[in-house]
Amino acid sequence: MVRIAHFSDLHYGPKNLIEADRCFGAAIDMAMASGVQAAVLSGDSTDHALDLHSPAAERLVAQVRRLADHCPVLLLQGTFSHEPPGTLSIFESLGGRYPVHVADQIGQVALMPNGCWQVSSSWRFDVLPDGLMALFSCVPTVNKAAVAATVGAGAAADALGEHLAFLLAGFAESHRRAQALAVPSIGVSHGTVFGCMSEHGVPMAGFDHEFTTGALFAAEAQAFMLGHIHRHQAWDCEGRHGQQRIAYAGSIGRFHYGEDGDKGWLLWEVDAASAVCALRPTPARRTVDIVFEGKPDLDALRDAVAQQDVAGAFVRVRWTVADEDRHEVNREAIQQALGAAAEVKLEGRIVPVVRTRAAGISQMSSLEQKVTAWAKATDAKAEPLLDCLGELYRAPPHTIAERVLDGEDAFWV
Template sequence: MIRIAHCSDLHYGPKNLAEADRCFGAAVDRAIALGAQVAVLSGDAIDHALDLHSPSAERLARQVRRLADHCPVLMLQGTFSHEPPGTLALFRLLGGRHPVHVADRIAQVGLTAAGRWVVSDGWRFNGLPAGVQALLSCVPTVNKAMVAAAMGASAAAEATGEQLAALLAGFAPGHRAARRQGVPTIGVSHGTVFGCLSEHGVPMAGFDHEFTTGALFASEAQAFMLGHIHRHQAWQRVGTAGHQCVAYAGSIGRFHYGEEGEKGFLMWEVDADGARFDRVATPARRTVDIVFEGKPDLDALRTTIAQQDIAGAHVRVRWTVADEDRHEVDRALIERELGCAAEVKLEGRIVPVVRTRAAGISRASSLADKVRQWAQVTDAKPGPLLACLARLDAETGEVIAERILRGEMPNPLEGALPRAVDTAVA
C-alpha cells in the first residue's frame, strides 16, 4: 500500500497568490504530517505564464521544494493557457532530497523502492521495471489543436475522446500485470469527465470533453487522480479490476465567487486490490453573495449582514437597475455597511432604456391622434398628455410658465406629467 497526497489546480499568480499560497502551504504541512509517500500535483499549478523573478514563481517553487524534501513529487502538465508548454521544466531542477518528475507527455512512470522515478521511453512500459513499488500512467492535457490539424476541426472533439479512450484501454494490460505482482496502479490526468459538475454546480455535458467514467475505469487503474475541475467529486466501481476509484481533488483554494463546497486535497491509500481516499480541508477563503433583483435595499442588506457572519469574508453584492435609476445606488454606503468584510465587490447590472415604436403613427392625421396611438402601444394614460397638448395649442409657453409660477397650474416637474423617457414616437 502506498500513501499519496493529491493536490490540484493551485493557480499560483499575482491575483491568487495569497489564497493559493495559504492553502497549498497548509496542504503541504498536512501531507507531511500524515506521512505522504508520494505527492501528485495534477495540473494547473500556475494561473498563467510567470516571470522567474515574480513572487508567485518563488512561492510555488518554495512549497514544491518543501514537498520534495519529504517525498517524491510528480507534477502534471495542465491547461496550456495556464501552463504554457515548458513552464514546469524548471521544477525538475529544484534539488530536493527526492526528485520532482514533470509529466509533460503521455508516459508511464514507476516509483522505485529508493524513491526514484523510472520513466518509459514510449507511451507505456513493455514490461514492469524491476523494483517498482507503484506504477503511474500519466496523461497530461491533450493538445486539441493538433487533433484538429490531423482529423479536421469538425471531428476534433469526438476524435479526442475516442483516441483517449483507446489510450486508456491500452494501459489496462500493463495495469493487470502490475496487480499480479502486487504493485499499485494509478492514473493521473487533467481534463473534463462527461457529466461531472463544475464548481458552480453546472453539469459538464458536451461532445468536447475528454473523458467518460467508463473510459477511465477501462484503464483498470485502482486510482485515477484528476485535475481541471475545481469541484471535488468521485466515482467508484467494484469489478474484476478490484475496487477502482476516480476522483477530482478540486482546486486547492477558492479563486472565484459562487464556488460550492469545501476546498482541500485528497490523501489516497492505494494497493494492488483497491483504492480509498480521505479529503483534507484547506483554509480557503469564505465568499458570500448578496443578490438584489432591483435596486439594493439597505434594510435587507443590514438584515443579511446580521444573519450571516461576514467578518473576514469576501462579499459580492449584485443588483439590477434601470438605466435612469443607476445614480440612486449609493456604492459608498454599501461598502461602509460591509466594512468588516475582507473584500467587497460591487457588481451592478444596468438595464438599458428600451424605446418602443408605434407602427403606423406617422400616418395619424393630428398630433393628438399620434399621442393616442403612442399611449395605446405603451399602455400609458393619454388624458394628462392631451390636456397639456391642448394648453400648448391654446397658449404660449410664456403664459403657461407664468401661470405655473403663480400656482395656478401644477408644476410638471413635481410629477403631474408622466415620465416618458423610455419610449419614442416616429
C-alpha cells in the same frame, strides 16, 4: 499500500498568490504530517506564464522544493493557457531530497523503493521494473488544436474522446500485470469528465469533453487522480478488478466568487485491490454573495450582515436596476455596511432603456396625432392620454396647481 497526496489547480499567479500560497503551504504541512510516500500535482500549478523572477514563481518553486524534501513528486502538464509548454521543466532541477518528475508527455512512470522515478521509454512499459512500489499512467493535457488540424474541427471533439478511450484501454494490460504483483496502479490526468459538476454547480455535459467515467474505469487502475475541475467529486466502481475510484481534488483555494463546497487536497490510500481518498480542507477564503433583484435595500443588507458573519470574508453584492435608477445606488453606504469584510466587490447590472420608435411621428402636424401614434406603437390606450392633453389645453396653469394642492383627484392621477 501506498499513501499519496493529491494536489491540483494551484493557479499560482499575481492575482491568486496570497490565496494559493497560504492554502498550498497548509496542504503540504498536512501531507507531511500524514506521512505520505508520494505527491501528485495534477495540472494547472500556474495561472499563466510566469517570469522566473516573479514572486509567484519564487513561492511555487519554494513550496514544491519543500514537498520534494519530504517525498517524490509527480507534476503533470495542465491546460496550455495556464501552463505553456516548458513551464514545468525547471522543477526537475530543484535538487530536493527526492526527485520531481514532470509528466508533459503520455507515458508511465514507476515509483521505486528508493524514492526515484523510473520512466517508460515509450507510452507504456513493455516490462514492469523490478521491485516497483506503484505504477503511474500519465495523460497530460491533449492539444485539441493538433487533433482538429488532423481530423478537422467538426470531428475533433469525437476524435479526441475516442482516441483517449483507446489509449486508456491500452494501459489496462500494464495495470493488470501490476495487480498480479500486488502493486497499486494509478492514473493521472487533466481534463473534463462528461457529467461532472463545475465549482458553480453546473453539469459539464458538452460534447467536447475528454473523458467518460466508463473510459477511465476501463483503464483498470485502482485510482484515477484528475485535475482541471475546481470542485472535489468522486466516482466508484466495484468489479472484477477490485475497488476503483476516480476523483478530482478540486482547486487548492477559492479563487472565484460563488464556488460551492470545501477546498483542499486528497489523501489517497491505494493498494492492488482498492483505492480510497479523503478530502483534507485547506484554509481557503470565505466568500459571501448578497443578491438584490432590484435596487440594493440597505436595511435588508444590514439584516443579512447581522445574520451571517462577514468579518474577514470576501463579499460580493449584486443588483439589477433600470438605467434611469443607476445613480440612486449608494455604493458608499454599502461599503460602510460591509466594513468588516476583507474585500467588497460591487456588481450592478444596468437594464438599458428600450425606446420604441413610431414611424413617421416627426412628420405629423398635431400633438394629438403624435400621441395617438405613440400609443399605438407602445400598445397603450390613447383615449385617457388625449383626455389629459385636452384638459391641459383648457385649464390654466394656476387652476391645475390649485387642484394638486387641494388633493383633488385630477385627470393626471
